[in-house]
Amino acid sequence: MRISELSAKSGVAIPTIKYYLREGMLHQxxxxxxxxxxxxETHLRRLRMIRALLEVGRLSVASIKQxxxxxxxxxxxxxxxxxxxxxxxSPAVEPEPGEEWxxxxxxxxxxxxxxxxxxxxxxxTRDELAQTIVRMRQLGVPVDLRPYVEAARRLxxxxxxxxIPFDGPRDAAVEAMVLGTVxxxxxxxxxRRMAHESESARRLGV
Amino acid sequence: MRISELSAKSGVAIPTIKYYLREGMLHQxxxxxxxxxxxxETHLRRLRMIRALLEVGRLSVASIKQxxxxxxxxxxxxxxxxxxxxxxxSPAVEPEPGEEWxxxxxxxxxxxxxxxxxxxxxxxTRDELAQTIVRMRQLGVPVDLRPYVEAARRLxxxxxxxxIPFDGPRDAAVEAMVLGTVxxxxxxxxxRRMAHESESARRLGV
Numbered sequence: 001m002r003i004s005e006l007s008a009k010s011g012v013a014i015p016t017i018k019y020y021l022r023e024g025m026l027h028q029x030x031x032x033x034x035x036x037x038x039x040x041e042t043h044l045r046r047l048r049m050i051r052a053l054l055e056v057g058r059l060s061v062a063s064i065k066q067x068x069x070x071x072x073x074x075x076x077x078x079x080x081x082x083x084x085x086x087x088x089x090s091p092a093v094e095p096e097p098g099e100e101w102x103x104x105x106x107x108x109x110x111x112x113x114x115x116x117x118x119x120x121x122x123x124x125t126r127d128e129l130a131q132t133i134v135r136m137r138q139l140g141v142p143v144d145l146r147p148y149v150e151a152a153r154r155l156x157x158x159x160x161x162x163x164i165p166f167d168g169p170r171d172a173a174v175e176a177m178v179l180g181t182v183x184x185x186x187x188x189x190x191x192r193r194m195a196h197e198s199e200s201a202r203r204l205g206v
Numbered sequence: 207m208r209i210s211e212l213s214a215k216s217g218v219a220i221p222t223i224k225y226y227l228r229e230g231m232l233h234q235x236x237x238x239x240x241x242x243x244x245x246x247e248t249h250l251r252r253l254r255m256i257r258a259l260l261e262v263g264r265l266s267v268a269s270i271k272q273x274x275x276x277x278x279x280x281x282x283x284x285x286x287x288x289x290x291x292x293x294x295x296s297p298a299v300e301p302e303p304g305e306e307w308x309x310x311x312x313x314x315x316x317x318x319x320x321x322x323x324x325x326x327x328x329x330x331t332r333d334e335l336a337q338t339i340v341r342m343r344q345l346g347v348p349v350d351l352r353p354y355v356e357a358a359r360r361l362x363x364x365x366x367x368x369x370i371p372f373d374g375p376r377d378a379a380v381e382a383m384v385l386g387t388v389x390x391x392x393x394x395x396x397x398r399r400m401a402h403e404s405e406s407a408r409r410l411g412v
Contacts, residue, residue, distance in 0.1 A: 048344045048345055055299075055341075079407060089399060091264070112400070117400060117401070118403070118404040118407040119404050125399050128396045132393050132396065136393075139251070139385055141390075147364065149397055151357040153397075155398065156402050157401070159353050161402075166406075176347075181402055183338055184398075185399075186334075187342075188357065188358060188394070188398075190331050191358035192358040192361065193292060193295060193387060193391075194323060195358045196366065196387055197292050197323075197324070200288055201285060201324040204284055204285055
């Protein structure tokens with residue numbers, strides 16, 4: 001298909017598609033004339049993935065570039081590719097000086113040990129959770145994470161991981177992992193806010 | 207306390223505090239001299255809340271202003287105040303033309319009907335979930351939301367709503383609702399990504 005059709009089908013404007021091509025986020029089409037290239041379903045799929053990560057995942061273009069580089073790098077061991085993609089999905093969090101931070105981070109490390117979870121020492125999710133715990137404590141929000149651990153564990157083990165083709169080609173596995181993390185994550189967050197609205201209306205008796 | 211102490215305790219820079227004062231996001235201190243004002247624990251708490259919404263909730267300053275206006279508006283019925291706060295927490299989503307969108311939005315409306323959830327017709331969460339479903343379908347991610355509905359329902363009804371003092375002063379209830387939505391939401395999302403890392407490492411046998 002021509003770039004105009006690719007734009008219509010993906011909902012991504014032509015100048016934006018050209019930007020993704022220049023930045024290497026989208027592979028080049030097949031050049032059929034000096035100023036004309038043909039695109040196919042792989043281009044459409046990649047554009048839909050970028051759009052999902054931008055709009056649904058609210059990732060930055062820089063993070064999306066990292067994710068795509070991880071999907072495409074065939075020289076890395078799979079675990080490292082998944083790790084890179086995972087870490088690109090995590091917001092950057094600066095550790096803060098002081099005892100509040102140290103204590104929250106120790107709580108996170110202890111939790112992961114107790115659960116026996118295989119999360120690397122350098123995973124940015126550790127600092128991300130520590131930051132949330134610091135804020136909870138400062139604001140008097142009860143820090144009882146067990147129901148959240150249980151819900152996360154069950155959804156990932158019983159649903160999400162089963163949508164990932166671990167025995168297929170590597171880029172398909174990484175792409176499925178990234179899309180699952182972002183799309184199911186957003187669905188869950190939205191459903192939680194809906195349940196909040198519904199349940200608080202009920203408790204207020206209105 | 208002086209503004210310098212308020213800054214040190216909250217971790218918010220003095221020029222930023224002055225900006226929040228000008229914008230009405232933080233109430234004025236007690237003027238003790240022409241160029242000096244005294245602040246108290248209510249100012250510290252408000253700054254910590256703004257910081258949590260910015261850094262943990264990734265809300266925009268415009269959304270935070272809406273949330274604070276809802277917390278402070280004593281003329282509105284409680285349900286409306288909670289609604290305004292809820293809606294400020296939801297990202298703006300543009301409905302898209304075409305059948306894919308209509309079908310996804312109908313699926314959302316049917317789901318809410320079946321569940322008997324009390325979610326208003328104009329709740330932005332309906333379009334937000336529709337957008338996620340459109341992307342899932344386009345990208346071949348299975349759209350089975352039942353486990354997510356169940357997890358969301360249980361966490362909200364059995365944990366989060368119990369942290370909200372519905373019988374106390376209204377601003378305390380709204381503040382607790384907002385903080386709970388944002389902080390537990392972030393904790394759950396981070397734990398899901400940790401579980402993803404751990405479980406995929408296990409399935410890859412590394």
